[in-house]
Amino acid sequence: MKDVHVSASTGYTRQSSNYEQGRPDYPSALQGWLRDTLGIGAGTPVLDLGAGTGKFTRLLAALAPRLTAVEPVAAMRERFCERLPEIPVLEGTAQHIPLADASQQVLVCAQAFHWFADAAALREMHRVLAPGGRLGLIWNVRDETVDWVARITEIITPYEGDTPRFHTGRWRDAFAGSRFSAPQLTTLPHVHEGSPQTVILERLRSVSFIAALPQAEQDRVMARLQDLIDNHPDLKGRERIAFPYRTQAYVCQRLA
Numbered sequence: 001m002k003d004v005h006v007s008a009s010t011g012y013t014r015q016s017s018n019y020e021q022g023r024p025d026y027p028s029a030l031q032g033w034l035r036d037t038l039g040i041g042a043g044t045p046v047l048d049l050g051a052g053t054g055k056f057t058r059l060l061a062a063l064a065p066r067l068t069a070v071e072p073v074a075a076m077r078e079r080f081c082e083r084l085p086e087i088p089v090l091e092g093t094a095q096h097i098p099l100a101d102a103s104q105q106v107l108v109c110a111q112a113f114h115w116f117a118d119a120a121a122l123r124e125m126h127r128v129l130a131p132g133g134r135l136g137l138i139w140n141v142r143d144e145t146v147d148w149v150a151r152i153t154e155i156i157t158p159y160e161g162d163t164p165r166f167h168t169g170r171w172r173d174a175f176a177g178s179r180f181s182a183p184q185l186t187t188l189p190h191v192h193e194g195s196p197q198t199v200i201l202e203r204l205r206s207v208s209f210i211a212a213l214p215q216a217e218q219d220r221v222m223a224r225l226q227d228l229i230d231n232h233p234d235l236k237g238r239e240r241i242a243f244p245y246r247t248q249a250y251v252c253q254r255l256a
Contacts, residue, residue, distance in 0.1 A: 024192035050112030
């Protein structure tokens with residue numbers, strides 16, 4: 001997996017089960033965006049690139065019977081097959097997609113594009129998309145206007161190192177070329193409801209660079225998050241909480 005960052009290959013192999021449990025799903029309103037903005041219908045060939053355990057694929061599957069997934073990490077593909085055995089999931093990377101030229105009308109990346117945002121990946125995406133095809137990029141982004149969410153970011157950010165991250169905005173640099181139009185944004189509100197254990201601890205345990213840490217260091221991070229849960233006035237004593245997100249969805253057109 002030479003095209004896969006070590007934080008992803010190590011972290012997602014170790015924590016594929018936490019990824020499935022702790023990560024939020026996607027707002028149901030996103031189906032309207034997939035249908036109306038990306039133009040996904042019953043006859044549309046769609047590729048879910050960097051599909052992980054299939055959390056986003058489940059939303060896509062309701063709209064796109066002609067759906068293929070590609071995921072480089074074996075542990076994630078195993079989880080995917082357990083939950084979505086009817087959908088083909090292929091081993092591959094954004095730089096080496098195992099599909100034919102111009103075979104897809106829509107290509108989507110959910111929580112993934114920042115990992116492979118470079119000219120080689122966009123060249124390969126351009127290759128597999130048909131003329132007039134569309135690229136969709138989706139992220140669930142923590143709403144850091146909420147105090148305790150901002151505190152979570154303060155706790156984990158010192159560990160990110162050189163791990164590619166959505167929040168840096170560097171993924172946009174890949175669109176300096178001529179293969180795709182500039183990303184156009186739609187934002188949807190979203191919440192992940194559940195116990196603090198699930199929506200905070202398991203969610204943050206699934207962050208690639210946290211999952212890749214030595215166990216003792218992971219334990220220190222989890223202890224700090226537990227202290228936040230135990231003492232922040234908006235979290236203390238709560239059996240269920242709503243973790244606020246903003247789902248950011250971008251569309252880009254394939255250019256000739």
